[in-house]
Amino acid sequence: MKTDEIKIILDAFYNGETTVAEEFILLKYFSSEDVAEELLDEKGIFLSMYQAEPIDVPPALEPKLENLIDELASKEEKNTEIKTGLNRKHLLRWAGSAAACIALLISVTFYFNNKPDVNQPPVTPDQQTAENLSEADKKALKEAEDALILLSSNFNKGVNQLAIVTSSLDKSNEILNKTLNRKKDKES
Template sequence: MKTDEIKILLDAFYNGETSHEEELILLRYFESDNVAEELLGEKEIFLQLFQSEENIEVPPTLESKLEDLIDSLAEKDEKKKSRNKKHLWIWAVSAAACIAILFSVGLYFNNRPHESSILAGNEFQEKQELKDTFTDPDQAKKEAEKALLLVAANLNKGMNQLELVSNNIDKTNEILDKTFNRKNK
């Protein structure tokens, strides 16, 4: 076979355009002793592609290393999934808490009596003007103390309820942690 034809077949081979028969023609050509001098470099490359697999040595520890690598990648994937689930739960609980707070604030403002419905006409205008309500300072002091005690009592009640909610959230988080830890094992 002519050198030009071999070059054309080689180009087709490197481009992945040869048939099985054409590859056999190239193999027979390069295995023969009649290879053109300019194609000797190609002969070495081509014959290396078709060498038998008997010459390839596989290290004895390769299999165990690959198994360890696969196991470590699987562990990382599981940890990532569990972390994503945990973040999803935290986000969901946070969103639910925000919605509950907004709902509570909305109910508070919706259920309190409006000033415009209580005060009518001139009384509303009087409310707009700032006046001293007490002429006696001692009576004003007593009323201010009563108001502060009422605010303090309501604040304490709110703080107690907030502490209960915080404890319930902590218990919920503990349960969720236990649940996720069991699933991860």
């Protein structure tokens, strides 16, 4: 076979595009003594892939590997149990932080939307009653009140849902721990 044809098949082999028949052609070519000078390096590489010596595996290796795998699996289970507890704590912290941020955002928005005009004289406590407010101020006050009520109800719903999820996670963890303990007892 010509060297150019071998190079084409060899490129296809390195790209993973050869058939079994083409690989056999390469093996036959590189096993022969008539290999082109420019392909001698390729001959060593190719033949090392196909003529590897079998590796002796010690008989005691399998039980050691099984024990190592079991130890790693039990460590992973313990880490999963620890992470579940931490996740709940992080979730509660996150919910509290989110609620604080929302309350702060609403407060800042309310402050800047109802900031007194510098051209108006300051309002004394005697003058500041719901009856003395302008229609725009009454509307803004009502919108802020509605927004706070909506925030409060949604926050309460979220807290209730969080309590449900937390109790469900606790039940799932109990069942999982019981199952794992039974499995460990059976293996012992």
